Amino acid sequence: MIRLGIPRAFRLALRRRDKWERDVEDEISLHLSLRAEQLEAQGAAPDEAYREAVRRFGPLNESRARLVDAAAHREQYMRRSEFFGDLWQDIAFAFRTLGRQKGWTAITVGTLTLGIGATTAVFSVVSSVLIHAIPYPNADRVVFIQQQLRNGNKGGVQLSTTAPPPVTLAWRAHAHSFDSVEPFALGYATLDSATEPAHVTTTRVFPTFLSFAGSRPIAGRMFSAAEASERARVALLSEALWQSRFGGRRDVVGRTITLSDTTYTVIGVLPGDLIVPTPSHARTDVWLPIDTTNHHVGLPTVARLRRGVTVTSAERELDTISARTNTYPGGDLPYVAHLVKPSELVGIHDSLIMLAGAVALVLLVACANVAHLMLARAASRSL
Amino acid sequence: MPRLPVLKGTLDLLALRALNWTPMHGFEIVTWLERAANGALDLEDSALYQAVYRLEERGYLDAEWGVTENNRRARYYKITAAGRAYLRAETKNWAQYAETVTAILSAAKDGQPARADT
Numbered sequence: 001m002i003r004l005g006i007p008r009a010f011r012l013a014l015r016r017r018d019k020w021e022r023d024v025e026d027e028i029s030l031h032l033s034l035r036a037e038q039l040e041a042q043g044a045a046p047d048e049a050y051r052e053a054v055r056r057f058g059p060l061n062e063s064r065a066r067l068v069d070a071a072a073h074r075e076q077y078m079r080r081s082e083f084f085g086d087l088w089q090d091i092a093f094a095f096r097t098l099g100r101q102k103g104w105t106a107i108t109v110g111t112l113t114l115g116i117g118a119t120t121a122v123f124s125v126v127s128s129v130l131i132h133a134i135p136y137p138n139a140d141r142v143v144f145i146q147q148q149l150r151n152g153n154k155g156g157v158q159l160s161t162t163a164p165p166p167v168t169l170a171w172r173a174h175a176h177s178f179d180s181v182e183p184f185a186l187g188y189a190t191l192d193s194a195t196e197p198a199h200v201t202t203t204r205v206f207p208t209f210l211s212f213a214g215s216r217p218i219a220g221r222m223f224s225a226a227e228a229s230e231r232a233r234v235a236l237l238s239e240a241l242w243q244s245r246f247g248g249r250r251d252v253v254g255r256t257i258t259l260s261d262t263t264y265t266v267i268g269v270l271p272g273d274l275i276v277p278t279p280s281h282a283r284t285d286v287w288l289p290i291d292t293t294n295h296h297v298g299l300p301t302v303a304r305l306r307r308g309v310t311v312t313s314a315e316r317e318l319d320t321i322s323a324r325t326n327t328y329p330g331g332d333l334p335y336v337a338h339l340v341k342p343s344e345l346v347g348i349h350d351s352l353i354m355l356a357g358a359v360a361l362v363l364l365v366a367c368a369n370v371a372h373l374m375l376a377r378a379a380s381r382s383l
Numbered sequence: 384m385p386r387l388p389v390l391k392g393t394l395d396l397l398a399l400r401a402l403n404w405t406p407m408h409g410f411e412i413v414t415w416l417e418r419a420a421n422g423a424l425d426l427e428d429s430a431l432y433q434a435v436y437r438l439e440e441r442g443y444l445d446a447e448w449g450v451t452e453n454n455r456r457a458r459y460y461k462i463t464a465a466g467r468a469y470l471r472a473e474t475k476n477w478a479q480y481a482e483t484v485t486a487i488l489s490a491a492k493d494g495q496p497a498r499a500d501t
């Protein structure tokens with residue numbers, strides 16, 4: 001009967017322990033009987049001889065325990081050194097063999113290097129572009145909310161658009177399918193300074209964006225909801241800009257900066273790993289409170305689905321909310337909500353997957369080639 | 384003549400010396416030591432076994448089961464090359480140490496070595 005592996009290994013270890021414990025026992029009893037025989041030969045009575053043999057050996061129980069301990073230590077140590085000795089011999093043998101057949105070794109190593117290298121390279125691209133498309137907590141539930149024409153997209157071209165602020169704000173306030181809905185706006189500004197003006201990128205967000213992205217200021221504080229709604233002139237610097245333009249000084253908090261002729265008070269610094277939720281991971285230099293007053297400019301929106309909510313039911317809820325919010329002539333909603341996973345926004349999504357598959361096949365071919373080489377070598381040896 | 388206890392650490396050396404010429408089992412080593420010491424050493428037999436286990440662990444001895452002349456199963460110990468080198472080096476150290484201790488114990492009051500003519 002075959003039993004499970006672990007108890008079997010345990011029993012084997014026990015058996016081995018039994019074995020050298022018995023060995024110690026055998027050694028002791030042989031010693032005692034030889035000693036007793038020696039004493040008898042010198043004229044002692046058999047009983048007396050055995051007692052004397054034990055006396056000379058030392059207290060039996062205690063000595064036996066000490067010897068078993070010593071033997072255990074010895075066995076353990078020798079087993080370990082034997083293992084490493086064997087391992088070392090195997091490694092040395094492998095290298096000697098490889099060294100003898102330099103051409104064969106070069107081809108094999110080259111083939112495997114190419115296969116593994118290509119696979120690793122493509123996988124690291126796939127990993128950063130598709131798997132970790134958005135470095136936020138629970139990224140698997142992060143989606144972009146877009147709108148598509150209800151009757152459009154007939155020409156096979158997908159047209160997506162961003163919802164106007166009133167709709168986005170209604171979603172943000174009322175949608176239950178999401179943990180959070182975060183509109184944002186990307187922009188540019190000129191940072192005026194005594195030395196030289198600089199072109200900087202800005203991202204406008206709600207203060208809740210920070211917890212959405214799982215981040216926190218490394219200096220100062222985030223702006224409050226009140227500051228955001230009254231469009232306070234406060235700004236947070238990116239870590240990079242803070243280091244390059246302000247020398248990473250702590251006292252930058254509270255200073256004012258001028259962005260395209262408007263003065264802002266710096267209230268904090270955000271860490272360098274906080275990125276804008278776009279597939280291109282655009283760099284942001286200055287973070288500002290979002291402005292939702294211009295109803296004609298749609299806001300890109302990123303959101304995190306509530307656990308267990310499906311994309312379709314979330315889209316339906318968003319449509320209901322936008323129908324309540326906006327009245328369109330004719331009563332029909334011209335747009336429907338459309339949720340997109342960050343990785344689907346990557347332009348080369350499909351080609352990347354195909355490339356990853358192709359490169360995995362290349363590795364497979366490389367392995368097959370090496371296997372063939374080994375077979376060929378074995379065949380030529382046995383002839 | 385009083386029997387002397389074996390100094391700590393020297394038993395390993397004595398066991399290696401016993402095995403210098405031919406492999407022996409434990410009891411043979413013990414009787415060899417008794418003969419060589421002329422009965423002057425006080426040694427518990429079990430201590431010898433502990434010493435050979437230790438030496439085996441360090442690679443100074445190899446052990447192998449064999450049979451005695453009377454056809455009994457016994458564990459035979461054999462000195463290894465490393466064991467021989469260790470025995471040579473430690474024998475030299477011991478001789479030097481004993482010489483130094485003797486010299487000190489017989490030195491004169493001013494610390495000068497004792498001389499035959501003083």
